[in-house]
Amino acid sequence: MGGRAVSPGGALLRTSRMFSIPKPLPEPPSTNLHIGDHKSATMTRPYPQHQSITSPLASREKGDWGLKRPFPLKSTMATSTPFIRVKQLDTVENVTNFASAADHSLSLEKFQELRVAMSVPHNTDKKADSSSRTELWHKSVFEEDMDVTDFKAGLGDDRRWKFQGPWLARMTEGKFIDYLDKKVRPKRAQFRALLKGKLADDITTSQNRAAIEAGKEAPAKIEAKDISEEQFTDYLRSLRNDRVTLYALVSKFLDLAPLGQPVGIIQTFWSNRDSLASDSPYGKSGPPPSHPSAGISYLRTSSFMENHPVYGPQGKRTPALARVVYPKAGPVPPKLGVGGFVADAPPGDNEFNFRTMTRARISSNKTMLNGIMHLDTTTFGGAKAYVEATTANVDPSGKVVLQLRETSAEAQVVARESKGLTEIYHDGKTKSYTPTTPKTTGQQSPRTTSQQATRISDETRWNRVADEILDEPSRS
Template sequence: MSKSLNSPTARLLQSSRLFSLPRPLPQPALETVTSTGIYRASETATLPYPTQQAITTPASSQFRGDFGLKRPLPSKAIKGRPHLRIRAQDNSAHITDFESALNHTQTQAKWQQMGAPLLIKGKRDTFTNNNKSITSVYDATVDNTDREAVRLAMFQSSDASSQSRRNGVPSSQPQATKRWKYGGPWITGMQEGQFATWLSRSGLQERKKEFRTFLIQRMLERRVRNEERVLREQGERRALSAAQKETFRAEIESNYDTELKRLRDEHEIQFLGSEMTAAICDFLDLPGIRGQVGAGDIAATSALQDELTSGLGASDSGPPSTHPGAGLGHVRSNAVMENHPFWGPQAYASPVLARVVTPRNNYQGSRYQAMIGVGGVVTNDPVGNSGRQDRRHVAPTEYNEENIPEQYLDTDRMTTVIDTDLPGGNKTWVHPQTAHIDERGRIRLDVGRGDQEAIAVKRNKVEPIHEARSASSRGPAPYAPQASIANFGTALPDMRRAGPARSLTTGFDEQVPQRPRRESETAAKIRELLGNAPKR
């Protein structure tokens, strides 16, 4: 037994790539609080983000069950499963535990096909209730993990802002450089026991001298930056010499105890918003820490405090658990135009067919938006309770392969009532717009209702395309409301415009065949006039 374990083949297998798969991430919490206060958990629900790495193999190797493991997997168990996740390899019972990973790999494939850009969730403006800016997760101000890059960007931004104030123009500098990954834990989200354990294992007592050197260097950089700013305001564009910097360093080292006492006194007044807290977070590489707004804080409101601590990574929910893009796609913007091979450039992106999970509630409750599933993600219908229902599409008595796709065009009916007789369930066309990843690693998708012309191009239907173009030039098509009690201010519908939409090219098509006949009549008339003319 020991001879086989120490053989060259065994050592090669033990040091192979698949024998050193990364450790799985912690399981996300799937418990939700119901209206009765009871926690409801699900053991079979799809996780909001993958926790184990998915592996695949070529088709030739998959036929033999070869996934690079020690032994091939049974062909019946992996049939139709090109992606697997390995839970255990040769455990104590000599069993390889695996399962299909299509629930996450197919989601990634769908998102790459949709092409929805991943953005940073911006803060809403207090007055307009709109996002202030649209920032991609792959911008240089967001997608970085280097501590020095953030520190240098902070110095450059302060110099740019002072230059703009001196010139009397608003600053056009980009937003503050942020990080999405830190070396230290998020202290605000730790329990008291976890914080005590971290303090005992971090070895902070042995790093006092290192912190003193770090604090002196931080004070020196601030002193040099202030002196250079004063020189620029006086019109002298020059940097401080090395001798002047050494002089400042000697002054700071001699007055270190006084400066340290000043920082501690400010900390007693400003608490977590003090300069000492920022220095400790920078030294230990911790996310920004933000406390409650108090009487001694500089920021009197929570909105101002959010603005001041936005560059430090301070938030109520903590830093993100994954990369802001989560590997779903690498598109930075949706400012692209699709070019159809026959219909040419399109005003809207290609729509996708979404499944209605929960209809909207028109009468009671706060669920005024329907919940739809797009690309493996559940999101809300962009349109809530509509005052006008489209009555042009009525459910047929029987469904077949021809009229089922036509039912998906009536978005209001699909999102209002679940039709149990419709094969495949209620579906509707939507346009994926933008998405972002929240702090818990969950995908938040924003969609828009499908455009009629874009849907017609997607379905390759010629007549609906002409009808959509003619309707866009005439405005929305009228509809005949159902019989109801008369109400003041309600008139009968205009039945003259309630007929089928006419094509804008109908008159032109009718006049084209008449052109040769008119030309021949004109030529005959000219010859007749020339024949009756008097001879000279």
């Protein structure tokens, strides 16, 4: 027996965005950047996969959430965070499978309270000069030369964040082999035809330049069909030895995500116009899976001044109270929890991290925060400290990378006074201690080692892609 017929109006409502729930996003994959990720059924995912739904109190008291059946009051009213995510509208038991969505909803509210502007990652491969921005300046993801998705956008083509091809360093070995078989090898003939056309243009340009220097008439234009097999074979051999030019051609042909400077190639080789993503901010870190803002902040800059109702304009923004969630372990910096996000402690000589060379000089007037060197089990709720969030960006796995810096003592006192914890000019001494001098080792920072391994793996995969696409096309 056939299904019940639906009227045209009913079918339109069912497929409309007003009455439909978007499909959930796929499960976040574990990448080589986060090999140590441990998945569980109850862990908070790096990004929300389902739409968060809420309902006003008058409707919530009746179990009305705008869906086809009412929800039980016992599980939806006994909470101060009325946010749910619908996993399945209809199950085999004719019920709606839903769960709380307070984790990501509250994290979004807390992040927006920080008033942080999203920025593009810094390209540490390029040395700062008078024409490029320094580490003190964070460029917004909404700038016209950065917020580009068009492949034919001219200068913005190297700085765009969306690509048709994958980021090779993020792919697993199985997916990479599958990409070579299904996407790269079938395009060999097309790529070789493109190379013949480029070789013909190069020969024509060279002949025209020689004719102009000799004062002769320019010869006829060389076509791709005029290229002999010997000329083309020699050209392929030169390309295999010139990896910089080959990377640029393969990248534009397959529209691959940008590649950072390969290991062992001199910086001056990357100064030509056709260098591979020389100005791309995602050359080392990789492109984000969505818009670089991730939809969590639409501020273009964090350069604004707060005005206190009593003390007037403030030199520092209102700091946020951070919790020490992971103490310092060797070269690994301590981790702080700020507004539902985990970030590295502010760098430099401060209460979070003392440098061995300057510790003797500053130990007289600075002390290290509790919980930094060892887990603090005596302080109620864990060790806490005020920090200032400067900027944030999204990494290739969809996680928000928050950057912090040390705030001033005056801003901390003003923040505590607003909560009734202290009074201005009458703040007592805080509980702190001075740790012993840590032992220094020759161990290399694991972050540097991970980045270098990622770049080496990325370059190896680029070589394999280039070799595959340069081979003879299959006769079958």
